[in-house]
Amino acid sequence: MSIIVDGQTKLVVSGLTGREGSFHGLRNRAYGTDLVAGVTPGKGGQDVEGVPVFDAIREAVAERDANTSMIFVPARFAAAAIEEAIEAGVETVIAITEGIPVLDMLRVYWRAQEAGVRLIGPNCPGVLSPGKANVGIIPAQFFDSGSIGVVSKSGTLTYQIGNELKQAGMGNSSIVGIGGDPIVGSDFIDVLAMFEADEETEGIVMVGEIGGDAEERAADFIAESVSKPVVAYIAGFTAPPGKQMGHAGAIISGSEGTAEAKKQALEARGVRVGRSPTETAQLAVGAMRAL
């Protein structure tokens, strides 16, 4: 098994006719993901390398049985595209788009909750289940299939850690990029719960960064509800308060959200926290060998 995306995934890409959307959508297909449709309003009837394009996600669901939607449309139209996907009845929406206004995401988040749709992102690299399916922009060559689940706010940092795990002979069940925005569809806790329930996953690596309190809440959740070993990494120890560090969510306000506070919360709950990506990968390897 694996989580969120796998051999059952039937993918529809909003923005498939765009430069980025077609590049990554077709890359996902080349990896083995069942890419069934693209959606661009006004371009229904066209195709992208044989993939039929529809005017609306609803049509892709009705005619091609799409169950997973990937959002690759520009930021100002992305919230509406996510809402369209939710209403069209897909099970999962993975939003790659960066720069969606946070109050739009507030509205979209509650829409997804009410509809029972799993939303990943926005501003995330997507989800990869090695050997099964890749939905998003994660470069699959750095990951092997295996039993470590990875959940991360950051893209490149995840590739770095995944590559070190691969070199150590370890693979992954799924790699989930939840995104670095203040409001994301799925938080660490949501994904940790999925990994805990997933038979194939034997250990978990969690990659956090400054801002918000998702890591602190995850620490409590791990102590109460996760039986599998969890190793963590937190980026942003040197970040000054009040400055936004690239990700819109990576900003420390007041005393809340510092890397040190997150590290302490996790360690107090028995989660080992690596000092660097390399050390984190080593800790994960050690934890897996100890099983």
Next chain:
Amino acid sequence: MDLLEYQGKGLFAAHDVPVPDGRHATTVDDAVAAANEIGYPCVVKAQVAIGKRGKAGGIKVAKDEAEARAHAEAILGMDIRGFQVHDLWIETASEIAAEYYASIVLDRSEKKLLAMLSRMGGMDVEEVVETDPEALVRRHVAPGRDLTVDEAREIAIDAGIDEDVTDQVAELLVKLAQVAVVEDATLLEVNPLIVTGDRRVVALDSKATIDNNALFRHPELAELTDRSSEDPQEAMAKQRGLTYVKLGGEIGILGNGAGLCMSTLDVVAQAGGRPANFLDAGGGSKADAIVAALEVITSDPNVTAILFNIFGGITRCDEIANGIIEASERIDIDVPLVVRLDGTNSEEGLGILAEAELGNLHVEQTMLGAAETVVGLAGEGR
């Protein structure tokens, strides 16, 4: 982006949130003219993005034209904890009968807007919570709809607001919540929210943070600037469309991806170095972006060594290597450059760099090795 007081008050006024009559001025003469127009007594207020301006001498009451001129002269150009005063706000003086605190803030954890109100205004909200947690009333706004007048009135009653102004405060809170939604604010804070001698409720200060991602639909806000907190490198980076944050150390940092870039800063600090900046070159990272990034980093006079930490995912390391070579031809880099390339096409990239034989270039295999090398080189260059 954070708005200055006068910019926030402009936003409030546009949405009928009551604020004192005031004028913006950038010169002494304009300030005096504004004061004459408003009438005396008036208040001359420094416009900087930092609190406790009054204690620093940045807020003064003027009884007549001579005082207005003297205060404007003293405050313009003043340095308030590292922020230079370029802008003044001249405002009619208010008689204060009571000071409250009101705010609307995005609560990330609950994924809702949060309304807060306290009868203890004038001090930091953190201080209020410490002294008397009961004095701060917090209530979430239900998702998908506005704060209602009834809910706001309940908040005002719970906060112990003077009875005769409960309705005025409730109405202001409702408006504030509407402003947040309409203007894409993640924080709107009024501290103090005052009751005047003639029992009117007025926002005497404003603090507003607007979501950068939403500026495309607020062109009038996107044009506002804050010269007091502008750093030359940050301004230069903004022009070039780069995500740059000044940190004040001597090791220039360039990484790809926000997470990896933050991690690079941490690893450099662990190795005993002080990062000069955060700079995320982004996903594409083509030659032009690298040239632009190096121009910004090398314009910082504190920088004595530079670390390039790239993990190529979509980004190809051979493209990065070509970008570095092109940059070294186009701009003068007189400090050592440590490069760590890993990921997609890293071998090709490293090959390209080895062939170019750049004098100032040091190639490292790992992030930790690169951090140690750059810290050593930065020390030598000092």
